[in-house]
Amino acid sequence: MLGRLACCVALVTPALSIVMSRVNPGSRVRLLAAPAADQMITLSIGLTLSNVDQLEEKLKAVSTPGSPDYGKYLNKDEVAALFSPSADAYSAVVSWLQSNGVEHISEQGSNVNFATTVANANKLLDTKFAYYDVEGVQKLRTRQYSVPDEVASHVHLIHPTTYFGSTKSFRMPEDLIEVSKIAMAPFAVNTTSNCSVLITPDCFRTAYGVDDYTPDASSGSRVAFGSFLNESARLEDLHLYQQAYGIPLSNFSVEVINGGEDHQDINGSVGEANLDAQFLNAVTYPLPEIQYITGGSPPFVPNLDIPDAESNSNEPYLEYYEYLLNKTNKELPQVISNSYGDDEQTVPPDYAKRVCDLIGMMGLRGISVLESSGDTGVGAPCMSNDGKNHTEFTPSFPSSCPYITSVGGTQSWAPEVGWDGSSGGFSNYFAQAWYQAKAVNTYLEEGINAEAKKYYEAGAYANFSGRAFPDITAHSLHPNYAVYSRNRQGQTGGTSAATPVVAGVIGLLNDARLRAGKPTMGFLNPFIYSLKYGPLIDVTLGTATGCTGVNSHTGQELPGAGIIPFATWNNTLGWDPVTGMGMPYFKEMVKVALDIV
Incomplete structure (x- = not known):
C-alpha cells in the first residue's frame, strides 16, 4: 500500500501541459511500428529532488584536501533527509495517475513506478509511443512527452521514454586462445613477463607502484x-x-x-x-x-505481468x-x-x-x-x-x-x-x-x-x-x-x-x-x-x-x-x-x- 495516496481523487482533465522532454534521435534510430493500444507498458517517474542546489558545495567540502570537513561523509539517512522529494511531490503525482485511470502504482525511493496500457500512457503524457530500432535493438520509446502544469514542478523525468541510447562496454574485442594445463605459481614470484608483448599482473603492478x-x-x-x-x-x-x-x-x-x-x-x-x-x-x-x-x-x-519486457527495457x-x-x-x-x-x-x-x-x-x-x-x-x-x-x-x-x-x-x-x-x-x-x-x-x-x-x-x-x-x-x-x-x-x-x-x-x-x-x-x-x-x-x-x-x-x-x-x-x-x-x-x-x- 502507498503511504502517501490521496483518499479521494476527482477526475480532472488539465487545461495546461508542459513539455518535459523532446529529442531527435537521429539517423541511427529507425521507426518500426505502433504497439497495440492495449499493450501494457511500465514507466518510472523520477520525482523532483530537494536541495539539489546544495549538492556541489557539500561534495566540495567533504572531498577537497585541506577542507575542515574533508572525509566527514554522510550516511544513507542523512543523504535521504537532504535530497528526498517532498511528501507533496509523492501525493500530487500519485493523485494525477489515479485520476487518469492508472491502477498499478508503487513507490521506490525517489520514484513512482506505474503500469498502464500504451493507449492510456499516450493520453496521460500527450505522446505517441512506438517501437524503434536502435542500432539493432527494438525499444518502445517516444520522441517527446508532456505532463500537466499541476504536477510539472514535482516531475524531474519519466523513463524509459526519450532515451534512445545504446549502452556499450569500452573494451576491445578479445582474441582468445585455448588454455592448456596451467601450473599453479606462487604469489608475487616474478614470472619474467615481457610487458612489451603482453600485459600481465606483474606489468601493471610494477608500473603503478603496487608491487610491494x-x-x-x-x-x-x-x-x-x-x-x-x-x-x-x-x-x-x-x-x-x-x-x-x-x-x-x-x-x-x-x-x-x-x-x-x-x-x-x-x-x-x-x-x-x-x-x-x-x-x-x-x-x-x-x-x-x-x-x-x-x-x-x-x-x-x-x-502485473509484462509480456514484452524486452521492448520495455530500461537503460541501467x-x-x-x-x-x-x-x-x-x-x-x-x-x-x-x-x-x-x-x-x-x-x-x-x-x-x-x-x-x-x-x-x-x-x-x-x-x-x-x-x-x-x-x-x-x-x-x-x-x-x-x-x-x-x-x-x-x-x-x-x-x-x-x-x-x-x-x-x-x-x-x-x-x-x-x-x-x-x-x-x-x-x-x-x-x-x-x-x-x-x-x-x-x-x-x-x-x-x-x-x-x-x-x-x-x-x-x-x-x-x-x-x-x-x-x-x-x-x-x-x-x-x-x-x-x-x-x-x-x-x-x-x-x-x-x-x-x-x-x-x-x-x-x-x-x-x-x-x-x-x-x-x-x-x-x-x-x-x-x-x-x-x-x-x-x-x-x-x-x-x-x-x-x-x-x-x-x-x-x-x-x-x-x-x-x-x-x-x-x-x-x-x-x-x-x-x-x-x-x-x-x-x-x-x-x-x-x-x-x-
Whole structure:
C-alpha cells in the first residue's frame, strides 16, 4: 500500500501541459511500428529532488584536501533527509495517475513506478509511443512527452521514454586462445613477463607502484565493479587467471539489480565483466570484491505481468545508483569501477542530470566512482542529433558527469604514450568543474595548438567551457592485456581495462588510510587535480583521433557520421583530453594520501 495516496481523487482533465522532454534521435534510430493500444507498458517517474542546489558545495567540502570537513561523509539517512522529494511531490503525482485511470502504482525511493496500457500512457503524457530500432535493438520509446502544469514542478523525468541510447562496454574485442594445463605459481614470484608483448599482473603492478604493497583483508577496504548488458564475470575464469599469474585463489561476491542475471555457465555472456573481475583482483587481493549485475528490467509494479519486457527495457544507470544509495555505508564498497557508457548526446539531458546527481550523492557517502572514458577518441558519430546536423566532437556519458572520475587510456610500454582511441573532450551538458579550472584552462591557453583551437572554435566543434574529461589514465592497448574468458586465455584492452586497474590503486589507498585510522578517499577529483609530478606520471606524448566516419572501437563505418578533418587531441604537460592528469603511481600517491587529515 502507498503511504502517501490521496483518499479521494476527482477526475480532472488539465487545461495546461508542459513539455518535459523532446529529442531527435537521429539517423541511427529507425521507426518500426505502433504497439497495440492495449499493450501494457511500465514507466518510472523520477520525482523532483530537494536541495539539489546544495549538492556541489557539500561534495566540495567533504572531498577537497585541506577542507575542515574533508572525509566527514554522510550516511544513507542523512543523504535521504537532504535530497528526498517532498511528501507533496509523492501525493500530487500519485493523485494525477489515479485520476487518469492508472491502477498499478508503487513507490521506490525517489520514484513512482506505474503500469498502464500504451493507449492510456499516450493520453496521460500527450505522446505517441512506438517501437524503434536502435542500432539493432527494438525499444518502445517516444520522441517527446508532456505532463500537466499541476504536477510539472514535482516531475524531474519519466523513463524509459526519450532515451534512445545504446549502452556499450569500452573494451576491445578479445582474441582468445585455448588454455592448456596451467601450473599453479606462487604469489608475487616474478614470472619474467615481457610487458612489451603482453600485459600481465606483474606489468601493471610494477608500473603503478603496487608491487610491494600488501593490503589487509580486514582493514575494511572493499572494491567493486558494475556489470551491465546481461554480462557477468565467471568465477572459473577468475580462478584460471589467478592460477596463471600466481595470485592465491579467491572469489568475488555478487549482487543482482533490476532483473540482472549471474551467468556462470561457459556459454554465458562474460565480455567486459571478466576483465573487470580479474584486473581489479590482481591489484587488490586479498581485499573483498563485489560484482553488481544490473539488468534492464522495467521498474517493479506489484501484481502485473509484462509480456514484452524486452521492448520495455530500461537503460541501467538510474536503477544502478538508486540501488547503491539505498544501502548503508557499511554495506557499500568504497570504490566502484564501471566500464560502460553512451555517447552523451543520446542520453536525454534530464536523465543525465539525474544520474549525475546520484553519483554526486555517492561521493557524499565517501564512495569513489570511476568510469572508463571510452574508446572512440575525439568521437565517432560526430554529428549532432538535434535535427540541425551540425558536425561536432562526441563526448561520452557518464564520463562527462563532473562527479565521476573518468579514466582515459595509454598505449606502448616504458614509456607509455596517449592512446589514439582514448575518449576525451568537453561536455555539452555539464559546465567545467571547480576542481579542474586551473589545469584545463592551462591546456586551453598553452597546451593545445593555437591554430587547432581556432579551427575547432570556428567550427563550433567543441564546448571548451564544458566539463573536461578524462581525469586520470592507465594502460589500455598495444600491447594488449592478458585475460581469461570461457576457460580460454586471450587478449583484450581499451579504457575498460584501464579503469579497474586505477580503481584497484584507489582501493589500496583506502586500505592504507583505514589502517591509519583515517576515512577513505571518497570523491577523488579534487585530490587528483591537486597532485604534482610523482604521485602522478604525466603522459606528454601521443594524440587521440576521431571523427573520420569510422568507429575506432568497432572498426565499422558509420553512415551519416560527421567528418571533421584533422580532429585530434594532443598530449601535453599537465592535463590534456587524452590522458587527463596522468597515470597513478601508488608508492608516491599513498604518501600524499596519508598526509591528509
